Amino acid sequence: MNLDHRVLPGSGKRVQLMATCLCDAFYDDVAKATVEVLEYLGCTIEFPEGQTCCGQPAFNGGDWDASRKVVRHTVKTFAGDAPVVVPSGSCAAMMFHGAILEFEKEADLADVKALGHRTWELGDFIVNGLGITNWPGRYDAVVAFHRSCHSRGTKSSEAATALLSSIAGTTIVPFGEAEQCCGFGGTFSVTFPNISGAMGDLKLDHIRKANPSVLVSGDMSCMMHLGGLSEKEGKPIKTQHFVQVLRDALKNGNLL
Amino acid sequence: MSADREAILSRVRGALAPLHQRAALPDWDNELIHMRSLRGDVDAWTLFQNRMKLVNGLSLEGAPALVAWLAENNWTRGYCDPVLWPRLQAAFQSGFTVETTFDRTRIDDYQFGITRAAGAVAETGTLILTDGTTSSRLAALTPWAHIAVLERSDIYLDLQHAVTALANDPNIVFCTGPSKTADVEGILIEGVHGPGQQVALLI
Amino acid sequence: MKFQAIDQFAANLKPSTQAAVYDGSKKGYDARTKTLFDHFEDPNRLRRVAGEIKQHVVENLDTYLPQVEAKLQANGVIVHWAATAEAANQTVLDIMRARNAKKMVKSKTMVSEETELARFLDKNGVECVETDLGEFIIQIDGDHPSHLVKPIIHKNRRDIATSFEKHGLGAYNDDPQTITQRARVHLRKKYLEADVALTGANFISAESGRLVLVTNEGNSRFCLAAAKTHIAMVGIEKILPRDRDLALLLNLLARSGTGQQLTVYTEFITGPKSAAQPDGPEEMHVIFVDNGRTDVLASECRDILRCIRCGACLNVCPVYRQASGHAYRSVYPGPVGAVLTPLLAGKKFPEFADLPKASSLCGACNEVCPVNIPIPDLLLRLRNKGKEEHVPSPGTPPMGPWALLATQPTVWKSALVGGKIINHLPTKLLPIPALRAWENKHSLPEWKGGDFRKWMRNRPSKPTTS
Numbered sequence: 001m002n003l004d005h006r007v008l009p010g011s012g013k014r015v016q017l018m019a020t021c022l023c024d025a026f027y028d029d030v031a032k033a034t035v036e037v038l039e040y041l042g043c044t045i046e047f048p049e050g051q052t053c054c055g056q057p058a059f060n061g062g063d064w065d066a067s068r069k070v071v072r073h074t075v076k077t078f079a080g081d082a083p084v085v086v087p088s089g090s091c092a093a094m095m096f097h098g099a100i101l102e103f104e105k106e107a108d109l110a111d112v113k114a115l116g117h118r119t120w121e122l123g124d125f126i127v128n129g130l131g132i133t134n135w136p137g138r139y140d141a142v143v144a145f146h147r148s149c150h151s152r153g154t155k156s157s158e159a160a161t162a163l164l165s166s167i168a169g170t171t172i173v174p175f176g177e178a179e180q181c182c183g184f185g186g187t188f189s190v191t192f193p194n195i196s197g198a199m200g201d202l203k204l205d206h207i208r209k210a211n212p213s214v215l216v217s218g219d220m221s222c223m224m225h226l227g228g229l230s231e232k233e234g235k236p237i238k239t240q241h242f243v244q245v246l247r248d249a250l251k252n253g254n255l256l
Numbered sequence: 257m258s259a260d261r262e263a264i265l266s267r268v269r270g271a272l273a274p275l276h277q278r279a280a281l282p283d284w285d286n287e288l289i290h291m292r293s294l295r296g297d298v299d300a301w302t303l304f305q306n307r308m309k310l311v312n313g314l315s316l317e318g319a320p321a322l323v324a325w326l327a328e329n330n331w332t333r334g335y336c337d338p339v340l341w342p343r344l345q346a347a348f349q350s351g352f353t354v355e356t357t358f359d360r361t362r363i364d365d366y367q368f369g370i371t372r373a374a375g376a377v378a379e380t381g382t383l384i385l386t387d388g389t390t391s392s393r394l395a396a397l398t399p400w401a402h403i404a405v406l407e408r409s410d411i412y413l414d415l416q417h418a419v420t421a422l423a424n425d426p427n428i429v430f431c432t433g434p435s436k437t438a439d440v441e442g443i444l445i446e447g448v449h450g451p452g453q454q455v456a457l458l459i
Numbered sequence: 460m461k462f463q464a465i466d467q468f469a470a471n472l473k474p475s476t477q478a479a480v481y482d483g484s485k486k487g488y489d490a491r492t493k494t495l496f497d498h499f500e501d502p503n504r505l506r507r508v509a510g511e512i513k514q515h516v517v518e519n520l521d522t523y524l525p526q527v528e529a530k531l532q533a534n535g536v537i538v539h540w541a542a543t544a545e546a547a548n549q550t551v552l553d554i555m556r557a558r559n560a561k562k563m564v565k566s567k568t569m570v571s572e573e574t575e576l577a578r579f580l581d582k583n584g585v586e587c588v589e590t591d592l593g594e595f596i597i598q599i600d601g602d603h604p605s606h607l608v609k610p611i612i613h614k615n616r617r618d619i620a621t622s623f624e625k626h627g628l629g630a631y632n633d634d635p636q637t638i639t640q641r642a643r644v645h646l647r648k649k650y651l652e653a654d655v656a657l658t659g660a661n662f663i664s665a666e667s668g669r670l671v672l673v674t675n676e677g678n679s680r681f682c683l684a685a686a687k688t689h690i691a692m693v694g695i696e697k698i699l700p701r702d703r704d705l706a707l708l709l710n711l712l713a714r715s716g717t718g719q720q721l722t723v724y725t726e727f728i729t730g731p732k733s734a735a736q737p738d739g740p741e742e743m744h745v746i747f748v749d750n751g752r753t754d755v756l757a758s759e760c761r762d763i764l765r766c767i768r769c770g771a772c773l774n775v776c777p778v779y780r781q782a783s784g785h786a787y788r789s790v791y792p793g794p795v796g797a798v799l800t801p802l803l804a805g806k807k808f809p810e811f812a813d814l815p816k817a818s819s820l821c822g823a824c825n826e827v828c829p830v831n832i833p834i835p836d837l838l839l840r841l842r843n844k845g846k847e848e849h850v851p852s853p854g855t856p857p858m859g860p861w862a863l864l865a866t867q868p869t870v871w872k873s874a875l876v877g878g879k880i881i882n883h884l885p886t887k888l889l890p891i892p893a894l895r896a897w898e899n900k901h902s903l904p905e906w907k908g909g910d911f912r913k914w915m916r917n918r919p920s921k922p923t924t925s
Contacts, residue, residue: 062842066862185819228901271757393684450677
């Protein structure tokens with residue numbers, strides 16, 4: 001995984017927000033929390049209105065032709081040199097890894113790479129971009145942190161857990177087979193429903209044994225899967241994006 | 257099949273021709289595979305003994321210890337490398353039948369086999385056998401107990417040193433503990449085709 | 460809605476088999492992790508360097524193959540080449556016939572599984588006995604291995620005891636010790652009767668021509684102590700540049716596969732036995748087998764040729780753990796199989812184009828691979844190949860309309876807002892297969908399309924505090 005986007009340009013605090021299609025459609029509060037948290041940290045946020053999706057669904061589905069069209073649109077939409085911040089490890093990895101793979105032989109590879117190199121997953125940006133490792137405020141919760149798979153090989157999970165564990169009132173509980181995937185995998189969850197469901201149930205079993213008050217992750221796609229499974233089974237588990245926890249901690253501490 | 261040779265090599269060349277650049281061979285230093293346990297002062301024989309224990313092997317010092325162990329297990333019929341036998345014979349009391357030629361038509365008659373080790377690897381608890389030092393491959397494999405006689409000076413500290421010092425011998429075997437399997441339900445069973453007891457004897 | 464074959468296979472799998480596969484692979488993964496991280500400061504650096512070495516070999520096979528051939532010949536080994544599975548099997552048979560040999564003992568080799576050597580020899584009147592305990596059980600059952608290093612991971616002791624009884628290996632007894640003892644007694648005769656021993660090779664050093672073989676049971680050692688002729692079937696990608704590279708790869712192989720520091724029997728073979736040695740082969744043959752490897756080399760998935768067949772990617776793979784090895788319908792199951800099988804299939808690619816889809820792309824396989832193969836990237840490349848070759852893929856939603864939507868922001872935004880209607884519809888009745896598949900197992904969160912954008916537009920701009 002290419003992580004050579006570690007140096008912030010001079011305009012470090014002027015950022016472009018890639019809200020993700022999932023937040024656009026379902027998880028508006030995660031996108032709102034992202035804005036509030038970044039602004040709390042002194043960032044000026046630009047939200048390019050033309051944004052749609054990172055292109056990952058088609059990329060994973062093998063339809064690279066369709067995916068490249070969407071990536072080209074994304075490149076055009078996120079013009080400039082400001083860091084692009086995404087509240088999703090999966091969409092971030094699409095930009096700095098997946099897109100580059102499918103553009104290998106394309107004439108505009110350099111443009112795609114340029115965008116990839118300034119794309120940051122939110123937790124990685126806060127901790128390694130802005131240098132914040134201590135989070136103020138208060139949040140009383142026992143958190144099970146699900147390390148989403150697209151953060152493998154990146155500093156994202158480490159960053160999110162560092163922030164969460166620094167919050168007054170928050171403890172992180174370990175659970176079994178934490179390295180295993182939740183079973184979402186995009187269209188995998190609908191084309192392999194049996195395996196995907198079994199993977200999710202296994203993950204939920206491990207999480208329930210740890211008895212957390214909330215399940216937290218850096219990817220709402222995993223949360224949509226695990227939350228949806230648990231709700232359908234009649235044993236719902238509360239899920240949150242870590243940025244919602246950060247925002248709520250600020251609110252509880254009257255910092256927002 | 258020389259036609260196949262040409263076909264394969266030409267397909268290989270064809271497959272690689274479009275590559276603008278070939279991956280370079282990386283250099284790496286021994287530090288890369290230096291195990292944590294080998295940091296600091298380590299006595300090779302002590303480490304070897306400890307490591308051998310971890311792989312369910314046994315190490316003994318001196319011929320009398322070997323004979324006592326064999327007697328304890330009631331293993332009285334065996335084979336010994338003819339070169340070694342004069343050095344060990346005195347320790348074997350009556351009641352033992354030790355042959356110095358191995359008869360492959362009666363392999364199940366031998367409860368133990370004593371041959372020479374060419375060396376050992378301390379970090380892995382490994383005995384090194386070679387054609388040059390092993391009087392019979394079958395005698396070192398088919399009896400339930402295999403005893404390899406080892407000189408203290410022949411112990412390498414780690415795999416790296418042992419592999420780069422491999423003898424000029426057509427058949428070198430690193431034996432790390434007894435023959436084993438976990439094929440049935442992952443349960444460890446020793447003595448599958450080869451010895452159920454692997455012994456290093458220091459003399 | 461039609462589901463993928465591997466998913467169907469998993470759904471129909473006997474719960475006891477699924478449990479056996481899950482437990483066996485989890486045990487392997489746990490042992491691997493513990494050993495590697497206990498033993499080394501930075502095991503990931505080992506994996507990266509090993510990967511670079513193997514990639515170098517793969518990309519320089521045109522130099523290494525003639526070099527290793529010359530070394531082997533100088534060591535007294537007879538070298539053969541086989542472009543196809545048929546040619547490889549025929550070469551083995553020809554060597555046997557020329558020596559009037561009728562019986563073979565065989566150590567586990569994946570390449571001979573590819574060529575189905577045992578079946579071929581059987582048809583041609585040669586007795587070929589598998590000596591690895593797991594493979595022996597597979598052979599008497601007429602079954603197929605379901606794991607690279609634990610071929611009978613899908614069987615339990617009762618299955619094995621029943622099969623031993625059926626094949627005259629003693630009255631029913633499901634004690635693993637007894638099963639093993641019976642195999643020991645039975646196979647000893649086979650070794651001593653055999654004319655030819657067949658093995659594979661884990662590595663061959665181009666520097667010395669040393670062929671390296673590893674087994675825990677000692678079966679290959681027994682093969683090479685008893686038979687007079689040794690034939691090694693070797694995939695053309697098995698080369699390592701230098702002897703010292705063997706130390707690095709051996710440090711990784713057993714740890715990655717079973718969590719052992721070193722496999723029990725690690726053999727370094729350069730040729731026929733020495734003159735003074737009473738036991739062992741007087742003649743040694745190496746058959747370099749292509750069987751589709753040069754096609755893989757020509758593809759953009761050539762990195763898969765680094766594979767050292769340790770099985771770590773199977774052990775960690777959540778899909779393998781649920782579906783078992785037989786779901787992959789080939790010699791190579793799991794993540795490595797999902798890449799290798801469709802590639803080795805050549806013209807039959809469409810038959811196996813579903814394998815690369817059987818992955819959530821979680822990347823755990825890459826994380827444990829001792830030669831750092833970017834397996835998820837290769838799975839993606841093969842998915843793209845399937846799409847470009849118009850191979851149908853059950854259940855995969857079409858992406859063209861979605862791309863159209865996602866490149867027109869105005870339409871996208873109206874769709875987001877318009878989508879809210881879904882909150883008020885009986886979604887079960889909607890003719891959207893993916894949605895129905897989702898709702899079968901999950902609840903759907905409330906559609907809040909466009910809400911964030913509205914909030915973003917309408918909020919007063921905040922002054923920055925920096």
